[in-house]
Amino acid sequence: MTRFHHKLHADKSGRELFVEAVVEAVDSVDNGLELGGVESVFVGNFSDDVFEKQSHTGAMMADWLGMNPKPAVRVEGACASSGVAFNLGVQAIASGLYDVVLVGGFERMRSLTTEQVTDTLAMAADAAYEVSVGFTFPGLYASMATAYFHKYSAKWEELAAVTVKNHKNGALNPKAHFQSDIMSTAVKAGEGRGVKFKDELEFLRSSFNPVVAYPLRLFDCCPVSDGAAAVILAGEDVAKKFTDTPAIVAGIGQGSDTLAIHDRPDFTSMRATRVAAEQAYRLSGVSVKDIDVADVHDCFTIAEVMATEDLGFFPMGKGGKAAVEGVTGIKGDKPVNPDGGLKAKGHPVGATGAAMAYEMFKQLRGQAGDHQVAGVEVGLAHNVGAAGATVAVQIFRRG
């Protein structure tokens, strides 16, 4: 995967980002792999149509990789685009049609202003019945947060614990968008204006952290990033040719839900996550307690809290408390988003699901560097489209 960032890739377009990610994936194959040996391409992308005025990016990426005339498809499931692309790649291999496929995703977002990005991201919500009354994308998650706070008497400080943890982890990940923890960020931000903060919470409660959509503040939201990620999938028999230490896809799952969140019976839990997780647990034979590490979809801090509950890591209403108590830290009992998550690693929408698979691959092989979780045998990736209308889950096992 490329580094995720809002400035570093200013001289590149989406196709160069994707090629960069694929080249890293191909060149890292232990026993060597030629792109010519890859039979099909699944490209996750949310909205290059708007961001770069470019559609038809499946064929385009195959073109730029020199892979024509092999079949290529662009997959769109909002922020779950490449998580879905991953699942489709697995299904294509499981069907027996292919032995080796490339799955990945990209988003080149920073060509637009914040307002234009806000409008574009809102396209993943219900245009006719949510966006029409003023709902922004952060606003939808913020509404889930107010409902969650009300139901469980939870406090924003629980969300802040997710912010602090994920920025701490991002500081250990050279691919992350933000590579400084919240206290360092606070010191740096305060220096210019002669302000000192006694701790992270004081900074996060200050005007340096403005409200984007109450109760969510800037540091409750993932950044807008450019980036791409890619992984190679191979059938069990042929994978042995390429490496002695693969990450095994033990199970996949996928679910959908109403586009408009007002049509759901509960705003504090995502049905599509629960359904996708159930499938993946069943298919893999893995149970919740076996999960050693997880990348979950924390586009907003409340999303991580809800995900850790819907995936079964913690009882309903206890996800925030787990973050506060350090359970989800890299050295905790249930490490979540050791790579910094979307929150600190960044969220080039279409690249995120593939970047989660990339992280699980590294974690399972003990190659995650400073943010390596000790003794990882089983990992889980959880990728959400928009406000939960599409969810893809994968469970990986060390090969």
Added chain:
Amino acid sequence: MNVTFTVQAFNEGLSQGKLRGSRCTKCGELHLPPRPICRSCGSRQLEWFDFKGAGYVEAFTIVGVPLSGFKERCPYAVGIVKLDEGPAISGLLLKEKVDELKVGERVEVVYIKGQERTILGFRAA
């Protein structure tokens, strides 16, 4: 198949001061906005149903970073209202002091006339 339950018809309803959904004639399930296929029993036999527009705030936010079309209103409250008839729907929440907005607050429908369209909203009942 009945195709009258459109986004356009719903919006025309708003401009006429009506909150129109659909009701399944087979099982009685209510849908707002109107749907052509019943979510409960799968029936395609539905009829128009006018909602009274009274309910309570189930979830909300106060938007600080707006959509391009809502800049002038910023900061504004928007949320989900659970109607007394059952379904819930998204709308603007009109309140003088948005900071005092609470989950559970009783509200009633208000039709906010714009230059090009009418926006669904709610205000304290």
